[in-house]
Amino acid sequence: MHIYKLSGRNVEVTDAMRDYVEEKLSRLDRFNDQITDARVTLTVRDVRNSERRNRVEVQLNVPSGIIRAEEHHADMYAAIDRASDVLERQLRKFKTRYLRHRSEGTPLPEPGPAEAAVNAGDDVSEFAPEIVRQKRFEMRPMSPEDAVAQMEALDHDFFVFRNMKTNQTGVVYRRKDGHYGLIEPN
Secondary structure (H helix, E strand, O other), X not given: OXXXXXXXXXXXXXXXXXXXXXXXXXXXXXXXOOOOEEEEEEEEEEEHHHEEEEEEEXXXXXXXXXXXXXXXXXXXXXXXXXXXXXXXXXXXXHHHHHHHHHHHOOOOOOOOHHHHOOOOXXXXXXXXXXXXXXXXXXXXXXXXXHHHHHHXXXXXXXXXXXXXXXXXXXXXXXXXXXXXXXXXXX
């Protein structure tokens, strides 16, 4: 597999790291017809007690979606191994689904958020989402900061709101690092 972009944050990407990533992700060569683009980011950050935390993020662009893996480990090479395993499972699942739709002559549906970010523990069986609850609420115009406050008050991980400046729907969410993210349409 050819990596189109490999970058590092707070870490110099050595030739050894680059070779290791290439070697591990070469296992995905059998899925080359599904992968249109790839991006790998290696990150090192210090956490409590002078411990280093390594993060590997890999995003593969495939027809009709994105397959993404993010893994953390004290050892960068172990994090690369884990991310490679997750991607292989997700690509196997995607390819099965893709070929099934192609043989049936039906277009491949757009992936939902749950399919784009499959958890590491998922198997390769067909994902069949089931909506078990529906909520309706009034979206009052507010700032993203107010939406974060509302999200925290409700003790949720995300909150959908209408941005008072743009009048468009937005989503604020709690990131794994404790900060917040904002999703807005183009």
